[in-house]
Amino acid sequence: MENTDKKLSAEQQSTLISVLKARFEKNKNRHKGIEWTSVQERLEANPGKLWPLNEMESTGGEPDVVGYDNKTGEYIFFDCAAESPKGRRSVCYDREALDSRKEHKPANSALDMAAAMGIELLTEEQYRQLQQLGSFDLKTSSWVQTPAAIRKLDGALFCDRRYDTVFLYHNGASSYYAARGFRGALRV
Incomplete structure (x- = not known):
C-alpha cells in the first residue's frame, strides 16, 4: 500500500530515521543478520514509505524491522509497541x-x-x-x-x-x- 501524495519534510524524515535507527540498535534480537545501513539505504530510496512509518510512530506503534524478503528485497516493519498502539x-x-x-x-x-x-x-x-x-x-x-x-x-x-x-x-x-x-x- 503506497501513499505517494503524503510526504514528510526533510527534517521530519531525518528525525524519523534517527528514531528508527535507535530502536533498531536497541532491539537487535528482532532482526538478526540485518544491517541498519542497508535498511537506511532502502528507506532513503523509498521516501514514500516514510509517511506510513511516521503514522505508525505517531500513533504509538513503535515500528521496527522484523524481517527481510529475499524475493522482493523488501524490509518488513511491524508495530512493536509493548501494547496495542x-x-x-x-x-x-x-x-x-x-x-x-x-x-x-x-x-x-x-x-x-x-x-x-x-x-x-x-x-x-x-x-x-x-x-x-x-x-x-x-x-x-x-x-x-x-x-x-x-x-x-x-x-x-x-x-x-x-x-x-x-x-x-x-x-x-x-x-x-x-x-x-x-x-x-x-x-x-
Missing part, C-alpha cells in the same frame, strides 16, 4: 461494522485507519511471528486480518498474549473496546 484503540473492525452500529459508534475502524495510514493489519501468522520476538499485548488485544468467510458472518478476529500463550479469538466486527486496537505491517 494507543492511538489506534477503541475501533471496530471495518467500515461495514462501523456503519452497522446504531448508537455508541467508535470514531473509526481498524481497516479504515490502516488504509489511511498506508499499512495493513497483521495477519494471525504475522502476529504469532511478532510474539516470537518478545511478549506483546499482555494487557491489550489487537484486531488481525479476518478471513472473508468469517467476516461475511459479521465476525472478526483478534489476538493477545495471556498466560505466556498467544490466543486467537473472535468477536462481532462492530464491537470495540478501550484495550483493543490493531498492529500494522509495512514493506519497504
Whole structure:
C-alpha cells in the first residue's frame, strides 16, 4: 500500500530515521543478520514509505524491522509497541461494522485507519511471528486480518498474549473496546 501524495519534510524524515535507527540498535534480537545501513539505504530510496512509518510512530506503534524478503528485497516493519498502539484503540473492525452500529459508534475502524495510514493489519501468522520476538499485548488485544468467510458472518478476529500463550479469538466486527486496537505491517 503506497501513499505517494503524503510526504514528510526533510527534517521530519531525518528525525524519523534517527528514531528508527535507535530502536533498531536497541532491539537487535528482532532482526538478526540485518544491517541498519542497508535498511537506511532502502528507506532513503523509498521516501514514500516514510509517511506510513511516521503514522505508525505517531500513533504509538513503535515500528521496527522484523524481517527481510529475499524475493522482493523488501524490509518488513511491524508495530512493536509493548501494547496495542494507543492511538489506534477503541475501533471496530471495518467500515461495514462501523456503519452497522446504531448508537455508541467508535470514531473509526481498524481497516479504515490502516488504509489511511498506508499499512495493513497483521495477519494471525504475522502476529504469532511478532510474539516470537518478545511478549506483546499482555494487557491489550489487537484486531488481525479476518478471513472473508468469517467476516461475511459479521465476525472478526483478534489476538493477545495471556498466560505466556498467544490466543486467537473472535468477536462481532462492530464491537470495540478501550484495550483493543490493531498492529500494522509495512514493506519497504
